[in-house]
Amino acid sequence: MSLIAVTELKKRFGANEVLKGINLDIMPGEVIAIIGKSGSGKSTFLRCINGLETVDEGSILVAGAQLLPDEVHLKALRLKVGMIFQQFNLFPHLSAGRNVMLSQMVVKKTGKAQAEAMARRQLERVGLAHKFDAYPDELSGGQQQRVAIARALAMEPIALLCDEITSALDPELVAEVLAVVRELAAEGMTLMMVTHEMKFARDVCSRVVFMHEGRVHEVGPPEEVFSAPKTVELQRFLGHGHA
Amino acid sequence: MAYVFDFTWLAEYWPLLVKGVRITLQLILIGGVLGVALGIACAWVRALGPKALRVPVAIYVELIRNTPFMIQLFFIFFGLPALGLQMGEMTAAYIAMVVNLGAYGCEIIRAGIAATPRGQFEAGASLAMTPFETFRHVVLVPSLQRIWPALSSQIVIVMLGSAVTSQIAVEDLTFAANFIQSRNFRAFETYLVSTALYLLLAIGLRQAMGLIGAAIFPKRSAR
Amino acid sequence: MIEFSTWDILRNLIFAARWTVLLSLVSFAGGGVVGLMILFARISKSKALRRFAIGYIELFQGTPLLMQLFLAFFGLGLLGVDVPAWLAAGSALILWSAAFLAEIWRGCVEAVAKGQWEASASLGMGRLQQLRYVILPQALRVAVPPTVGFSVQVIKGTALTSIIGFTELSKAGTIVTNATFQPFTVYGLVALIYFALCWPLSRYAHSLERKLHVAHRGH
Numbered sequence A: 001m002s003l004i005a006v007t008e009l010k011k012r013f014g015a016n017e018v019l020k021g022i023n024l025d026i027m028p029g030e031v032i033a034i035i036g037k038s039g040s041g042k043s044t045f046l047r048c049i050n051g052l053e054t055v056d057e058g059s060i061l062v063a064g065a066q067l068l069p070d071e072v073h074l075k076a077l078r079l080k081v082g083m084i085f086q087q088f089n090l091f092p093h094l095s096a097g098r099n100v101m102l103s104q105m106v107v108k109k110t111g112k113a114q115a116e117a118m119a120r121r122q123l124e125r126v127g128l129a130h131k132f133d134a135y136p137d138e139l140s141g142g143q144q145q146r147v148a149i150a151r152a153l154a155m156e157p158i159a160l161l162c163d164e165i166t167s168a169l170d171p172e173l174v175a176e177v178l179a180v181v182r183e184l185a186a187e188g189m190t191l192m193m194v195t196h197e198m199k200f201a202r203d204v205c206s207r208v209v210f211m212h213e214g215r216v217h218e219v220g221p222p223e224e225v226f227s228a229p230k231t232v233e234l235q236r237f238l239g240h241g242h243a
Numbered sequence B: 001m002a003y004v005f006d007f008t009w010l011a012e013y014w015p016l017l018v019k020g021v022r023i024t025l026q027l028i029l030i031g032g033v034l035g036v037a038l039g040i041a042c043a044w045v046r047a048l049g050p051k052a053l054r055v056p057v058a059i060y061v062e063l064i065r066n067t068p069f070m071i072q073l074f075f076i077f078f079g080l081p082a083l084g085l086q087m088g089e090m091t092a093a094y095i096a097m098v099v100n101l102g103a104y105g106c107e108i109i110r111a112g113i114a115a116t117p118r119g120q121f122e123a124g125a126s127l128a129m130t131p132f133e134t135f136r137h138v139v140l141v142p143s144l145q146r147i148w149p150a151l152s153s154q155i156v157i158v159m160l161g162s163a164v165t166s167q168i169a170v171e172d173l174t175f176a177a178n179f180i181q182s183r184n185f186r187a188f189e190t191y192l193v194s195t196a197l198y199l200l201l202a203i204g205l206r207q208a209m210g211l212i213g214a215a216i217f218p219k220r221s222a223r
Numbered sequence C: 001m002i003e004f005s006t007w008d009i010l011r012n013l014i015f016a017a018r019w020t021v022l023l024s025l026v027s028f029a030g031g032g033v034v035g036l037m038i039l040f041a042r043i044s045k046s047k048a049l050r051r052f053a054i055g056y057i058e059l060f061q062g063t064p065l066l067m068q069l070f071l072a073f074f075g076l077g078l079l080g081v082d083v084p085a086w087l088a089a090g091s092a093l094i095l096w097s098a099a100f101l102a103e104i105w106r107g108c109v110e111a112v113a114k115g116q117w118e119a120s121a122s123l124g125m126g127r128l129q130q131l132r133y134v135i136l137p138q139a140l141r142v143a144v145p146p147t148v149g150f151s152v153q154v155i156k157g158t159a160l161t162s163i164i165g166f167t168e169l170s171k172a173g174t175i176v177t178n179a180t181f182q183p184f185t186v187y188g189l190v191a192l193i194y195f196a197l198c199w200p201l202s203r204y205a206h207s208l209e210r211k212l213h214v215a216h217r218g219h
C-alpha cells in the first residue's frame, strides 16, 4: 500500500490555479525528487501535503488517513510527515538542542530528560552533537539546516518533505546537508524533495517527478527521466536540444 | 436597565455641532499645513542644517514631545500674556497645534531623510547643486513619501488632540458638545454623537491624507 | 493676599504629581492586560474576533481621549452610581491604552518571520502552542522599546483627566494658578514636571531600540 496517495489534487490562489489535478502515489521507503521550473507549483504541492495550504479539490491520504483541515487531523498528519524549509526556520530564541526538544515536549508531551536524550541522538545523527547549546545565529547555514533536519527527525516522522533545502546555502555548504539526506535515504526514510541538485537526484532518488504548470508532466526512474526525457518541456528544462 | 436613550435634542442643536465640526476642521487645516512646514524646517536643521541651530531645535522637539498638549496650550494661552504676549483663543490654539505638530513632524520627517541613500546626496552634489538645493529638489519629496503614513497618523492624532482647545473656549466640536449637554441634560448621548463625528473626521482626514499623498508623490515609489 | 514663593508652588505641584504617577501606572498595567486580550482577538483565527478587535482599535484610536473620558464619566453615571472621577479616568485610560498597546504588539507579532509559524505548524504545534513557545518570545524582544515609549503617551494622557475633575498634576496647576495669578511660572513648572517624568522614559525607549538594532545587525 502506498504511504502517501495524492489524487486529483487542485489548489487555487484566487483566480490562479496553481495545482491542476495532481496524481501521485508514494511507496514506503521511496525517495522522490521533484523538479521543474520556478512557479510550476512544486512548493505548493509539498505545502499541501503538510497541511500548510488548504486543498481546494482532490484528496491526500497519508498512511491511509485522509488529510482534513481541522487542528486534530492536521496535528496527526504533521506527526507523521515532517517538513524542512529552504530558509531553515530554526527558532532563533532557542539553542539548537532546545529547537529539537521543543516540539517533542509541547506536542508529544515527552518528558524533558527523554526529549533531551532524543535531541542529542538526532543532533549526533546529523553530526552536530557538539552544537547542542549553540544558538542558530552562531551556526553556519549548513549547520542550521542540519539542526532543522534533526528537529524534524526527533518527531519520528514516517516521511520527510524537503523544499529546496540547499538553495539558500553557500555552495561549499551544500554537500554536508546532502550527505545527511543521503544517509536518511539509505536508512529507508521516505523522502519527497524539491531540488535543483540533478546529480544528487540521479544518484539517490528512486523516482523523479517533473512538474510543469501545475501538473505532474513526467515521472519515472532517474535513468529514464534524465537520459531519455519524453516530453519537449522536460527536454527543454534539462537543457537538451540547446546545443 | 431603565435608561432610555433620547436623541430628539439633535433637531434643535445640530447647527451647533456643524459649527463645531467646522472650527475643528479649520484648526487642523491651518495647524496641519503650518505644522508640517515647521516640521520640515526643523527636520532639515536637525539632519543637514547649521550646527548652531541643531541643539536648540533638539531641545524644542524633546520639550514638546515629553509634555502634554493641554499644558502647552495653557502655557501659551494663560502663561505668555504674563510676558505681554496677549492673544485670542483661536490664535493660541493655532500656535499650540503648529508647535506640537512641528515637533512630532520633525522626528518623523527626519527619519525619512535618514533613510535616503547616500548616493542621492552625492548625485545632487555632482550636479553642482548646493546641499540645500539637493535637499529641496532631490531628497525632500522621496523622504516625505517614505514617512507619509506616519505623518498622516500624527496629523490625525493632533486633530483628535485639538479637543482640549475647548478648555480655552475655542468653539470647536468638543465645545459644542459641552455646551449642548449643559442645556439638554443628555450628556451621554451628546458625547456619543460628537464622538461619532470625531470618528468620521478621523476617517475622512486619513483618506484625505491618502489622496494628497497620491497627488504629490510620483506613482513609482522611491525607496 | 498670601505670598507664594516658587518653592511653595513647586511643592504643591510635586505633591499632586503623585496622582499622575499612580494613575499612569494603573492605566498602563490595566491597559497591558486588556491590550493583550485585544491582541489575541486581533490575531485569532476567528474572523468575528478579528473584526471586533479591529473595530475596538479603530474606535479608540480614531476618537479623542477627552471624549472617551466624558463618555466613561457620564456612561458610568447612567448605571446609577455616583461616579468618582478617578474611576472614570482609570477605566477610560485603561481601554484607551489597551487599543494602542494591542496595535503596537500586533506589529511586533507580524514582524516575526512567517517561516516561524510554518515551521512550528509543521512540527504539529497548535495555535496557542505556536504563540506561546515560538511567536510571542520573539515578538516580546521587539515589543519592549515601543511599549516603553508608549508609557510616555499614557503619562501625557492622564493630563486630560483633570477636565473631568480628577485632581492630578494638571488640575493642581490650574488650582495653584487661580490662587497665585502666576500662570507663566505655574504652567512652566507643570510642564517641567511632566518633562521630568516623561523624558527619561523616552530616552530609555530610544536606547533600547538602538540596542535592538545593533543586536539585529550583529547577527
Ligand SMILES: Nc1ncnc2c1ncn2[C@@H]1O[C@H](COP(=O)(O)OP(=O)(O)O)[C@@H](O)[C@H]1O
Binding pocket: A013, A016, A018, A036, A037, A038, A039, A040, A041, A042, A043, A044, A045
Ligand atoms: N500564498 C500564495 N498566494 C498567491 N499565490 C501564490 C502563493 N504561493 C504561491 N503562489 C503562486 O503559485 C505559483 C506556484 O508557486 P510555487 O508552488 O512556489 O512554485 P515553485 O515552488 O515550483 O517555484 C506561483 O505562480 C506563485 O506565484
Ligand SMILES: [Mg+2]
Binding pocket: A042, A043, A044, A164
Ligand atoms: Mg518553491
